[in-house]
Amino acid sequence: MTKVQIAALAPVLLGFGALSSARPLSAAEARPVYLDPSAPLETRVDDLLGRMTQEEKLSLVHADSKFTTAAIPRLGIPRRWMSDGPHGVREDVGPDTWNVAGHTDDFSTCMPVLIGLAATWNTESASAYGNVIGEEARKRGKDIMLGPGVNIQRTPLGGRTSEFLGEDPFLASRMAVNYIRAVQSHGVASCVKHFAANNQETQRGSIDVEMDERTLREIYLPVFRAAVQEGGAWAVMGAYNKLRGQFCCENDYLINRVLKGEWGFQGLVMSDWGGTHDTREAVFNGLDLEMGTDPLPRAGAQRGPLAADASQSVYDRYFLAGPYRDGLKTGEFPLATLDEKVRRNLRVMIATHVFDGREAGSLNTAAHQEAARHVAEEGIVLLKNDGHALPLTADRLGSIAVIGENAVRLQAHGGDSAKIKALYEVSPLEGILRRVGATANITYSPGYRKNGGADLIDKAVAAAKAADVAIVIGGLIHERPFDCEGADRKDLSLPWGQAELIRRVVAANSRTIVVIVSGSPVEMGGWLDRVPAVVQAWYGGTEGGNALAGILFGDVNPSGKLPCTYPKIIEDTPATAVGEYPGRNGTVHYAEGLLVGYRWFDAKQIEPLFPFGHGLSYTKFDYSGLRLVAGSDPNGPPVTVEFEITNTGDRAGAEVAQLYLHQEKPSLPRPPKELRGFRKVTLNPGERKTVSIALDRHAFAFYDPARAGWVAEADDFTFQIGSSSRDIRLQGAFRLGETTVER
Numbered sequence: 001m002t003k004v005q006i007a008a009l010a011p012v013l014l015g016f017g018a019l020s021s022a023r024p025l026s027a028a029e030a031r032p033v034y035l036d037p038s039a040p041l042e043t044r045v046d047d048l049l050g051r052m053t054q055e056e057k058l059s060l061v062h063a064d065s066k067f068t069t070a071a072i073p074r075l076g077i078p079r080r081w082m083s084d085g086p087h088g089v090r091e092d093v094g095p096d097t098w099n100v101a102g103h104t105d106d107f108s109t110c111m112p113v114l115i116g117l118a119a120t121w122n123t124e125s126a127s128a129y130g131n132v133i134g135e136e137a138r139k140r141g142k143d144i145m146l147g148p149g150v151n152i153q154r155t156p157l158g159g160r161t162s163e164f165l166g167e168d169p170f171l172a173s174r175m176a177v178n179y180i181r182a183v184q185s186h187g188v189a190s191c192v193k194h195f196a197a198n199n200q201e202t203q204r205g206s207i208d209v210e211m212d213e214r215t216l217r218e219i220y221l222p223v224f225r226a227a228v229q230e231g232g233a234w235a236v237m238g239a240y241n242k243l244r245g246q247f248c249c250e251n252d253y254l255i256n257r258v259l260k261g262e263w264g265f266q267g268l269v270m271s272d273w274g275g276t277h278d279t280r281e282a283v284f285n286g287l288d289l290e291m292g293t294d295p296l297p298r299a300g301a302q303r304g305p306l307a308a309d310a311s312q313s314v315y316d317r318y319f320l321a322g323p324y325r326d327g328l329k330t331g332e333f334p335l336a337t338l339d340e341k342v343r344r345n346l347r348v349m350i351a352t353h354v355f356d357g358r359e360a361g362s363l364n365t366a367a368h369q370e371a372a373r374h375v376a377e378e379g380i381v382l383l384k385n386d387g388h389a390l391p392l393t394a395d396r397l398g399s400i401a402v403i404g405e406n407a408v409r410l411q412a413h414g415g416d417s418a419k420i421k422a423l424y425e426v427s428p429l430e431g432i433l434r435r436v437g438a439t440a441n442i443t444y445s446p447g448y449r450k451n452g453g454a455d456l457i458d459k460a461v462a463a464a465k466a467a468d469v470a471i472v473i474g475g476l477i478h479e480r481p482f483d484c485e486g487a488d489r490k491d492l493s494l495p496w497g498q499a500e501l502i503r504r505v506v507a508a509n510s511r512t513i514v515v516i517v518s519g520s521p522v523e524m525g526g527w528l529d530r531v532p533a534v535v536q537a538w539y540g541g542t543e544g545g546n547a548l549a550g551i552l553f554g555d556v557n558p559s560g561k562l563p564c565t566y567p568k569i570i571e572d573t574p575a576t577a578v579g580e581y582p583g584r585n586g587t588v589h590y591a592e593g594l595l596v597g598y599r600w601f602d603a604k605q606i607e608p609l610f611p612f613g614h615g616l617s618y619t620k621f622d623y624s625g626l627r628l629v630a631g632s633d634p635n636g637p638p639v640t641v642e643f644e645i646t647n648t649g650d651r652a653g654a655e656v657a658q659l660y661l662h663q664e665k666p667s668l669p670r671p672p673k674e675l676r677g678f679r680k681v682t683l684n685p686g687e688r689k690t691v692s693i694a695l696d697r698h699a700f701a702f703y704d705p706a707r708a709g710w711v712a713e714a715d716d717f718t719f720q721i722g723s724s725s726r727d728i729r730l731q732g733a734f735r736l737g738e739t740t741v742e743r
């Protein structure tokens with residue numbers, strides 16, 4: 001749509017708004033039920049649906065530009081705007097191309113990438129994060145935000161690892177639920193993506209994923225279930241790939257049976273952009289909104305609607321447009337299928353207050369920037385810190401050599417659909433300069449460059465030698481083929497000679513700190529044992545550099561924990577070890593089954609580089625006093641786990657206590673341990689707090705395909721409570737008295 005058309009729509013909407021509120025209505029003009037905010041949601045949906053023509057209905061189930069569906073001025077239905085992405089409201093593109101629109105009012109706050117949010121292990125931070133997304137989306141006029149991305153990290157090579165919430169379904173679920181609730185509290189629908197089993201970018205548009213039912217239920221579906229049932233997500237985006245032979249956007253089992261049937265999802269299912277392949281499948285298998293289909297006939301491709309009459313509007317050639325109309329006419333598709341899709345679209349509009357007057361929202365506020373900084377600080381993970389190498393004491397440092405291209409590289413604009421036009425982005429070097437630039441002599445040398453360059457290492461080594469301390473800021477980039485959609489990484493290595501650079505810098509100056517800016521794990525072999533301190537900083541967003549400086553100089557005590565296992569070598573990781581990544585002949589079998597991430601490393605007794613849940617602090621925490629309090633209510637949690645954490649160091653800090661569960665004699669094999677609870681606790685020096693985690697029956701359960709349900713078996717269980725999955729501090733036993741099955 002052109003700007004002229006948008007302008008033409010505005011008076012219609014204004015007029016409509018006036019009708020609904022400004023003056024008393026005569027009986028003849030009485031407000032339609034669908035505009036009555038006090039009427040029940042379903043009544044409003046029915047009323048509006050009943051007023052629509054077939055053409056109007058059709059217009060709501062497919063796009064009319066890259067990120068919109070058509071307005072229906074007659075009914076006061078505004079144009080509906082969608083936007084990426086998970087960690088900020090994306091720059092406007094289009095309307096009919098991927099080229100940027102060139103607007104001047106589409107700068108927004110860039111939050112840290114989602115893996116950085118997961119690394120906070122703080123559900124309140126997930127709420128704060130979602131709040132920023134929701135408020136900024138409102139201000140930018142967006143109706144549906146395309147996020148969060150919640151696909152489980154099956155392999156660290158996955159190109160979109162940074163866009164998702166790590167390898168554990170429980171941690172990812174807790175974060176996603178709070179994120180979604182916060183976004184939607186602002187009258188913006190959250191579209192959880194990509195449903196489901198979208199765990200690699202290699203051949204993402206065609207790969208057929210095969211896995212057993214139990215793995216699907218226990219590893220890959222729980223976050224989606226939590227997102228819709230607990231988070232109340234109003235929209236779900238299908239994945240590009242196939243599951244068991246059928247494209248996910250048109251997958252009868254996933255959408256009709258599980259999502260809408262078993263889970264009772266009432267919202268809309270949209271396709272990923274270009275993820276629709278067939279009108280009939282889309283009509284019958286649950287797709288409610290087709291987005292992003294390439295509307296232009298491809299050379300030699302005579303399939304489906306893309307080959308239709310060139311005089312048609314490109315969007316009318318969508319699978320759920322012209323061809324759907326044709327099938328409705330011939331009776332191939334019953335009108336009820338269309339009504340059902342439209343009903344879901346209308347429900348989301350009404351539930352997100354499209355007709356009721358929504359909040360204006362706000363953009364780039366100081367509060368949003370503060371939230372971005374706080375989440376970034378909380379998600380930074382201190383991986384190693386020998387001999388108290390960190391924090392650096394600002395007033396005792398004469399000189400610092402900052403080395404590495406990631407010290408100056410801005411990352412917000414990377415990541416394809418996850419790209420953000422940040423109002424500003426503080427680079428790591430800028431953050432360090434702001435923090436200590438006035439008191440210390442700071443030099444910068446790139447050390448390596450994405451595009452190569454002569455003598456870079458020699459110059460960096462000379463700078464390191466001359467300085468009190470060297471900070472190497474390297475890692476990956478938020479671009480293909482590193483942390484970006486469209487391609488997976490080829491390996492885990494640090495590119496562009498960084499390993500050699502680090503070795504030589506630390507040989508020149510033993511006080512060398514390494515900061516990895518990346519959205520996924522990297523290999524550290526060959527230099528980790530020589531370097532006293534290593535920090536994982538992710539892509540920190542708008543305030544990333546300030547957050548990093550806060551950690552390095554001790555203004556902030558690190559409290560992030562890894563949301564995924566860091567392997568020593570890729571061969572240690574499950575998908576690669578079983579020879580099932582990226583698949584063969586178009587199919588990938590998830591042969592490792594349930595043993596994803598730490599479940600695999602535990603079961604196979606492989607020592608990771610850094611375990612799931614790992615993250616150090618500048619203070620120390622002591623765990624004590626474990627007690628298991630049996631629940632007295634037969635319908636309530638069978639047990640509450642309680643213990644104390646004490647800050648035994650000399651600075652305030654936060655610890656993430658993690659609770660893992662092990663079943664002694666399950667009737668089906670289970671992973672050695674599974675995360676079932678966590679709490680982030682902030683403590684002053686010497687302070688002690690009680691942590692209390694109630695475990696409901698579901699926490700004990702595994703999915704039994706034979707019973708098509710979640711079984712909590714009468715058996716002995718062990719609780720392991722720790723500071724990481726491999727640093728268990730307390731252990732206790734509990735017997736579950738009776739077996740129960742829940743759906």
Ligand code: BGC
Pocket residue numbers: 084146193272273417485
């Ligand atoms: C991505 C989605 C994104 C969509 C729209 C697709 O390529 O897979 O995550 O929301 O594009 O930009």
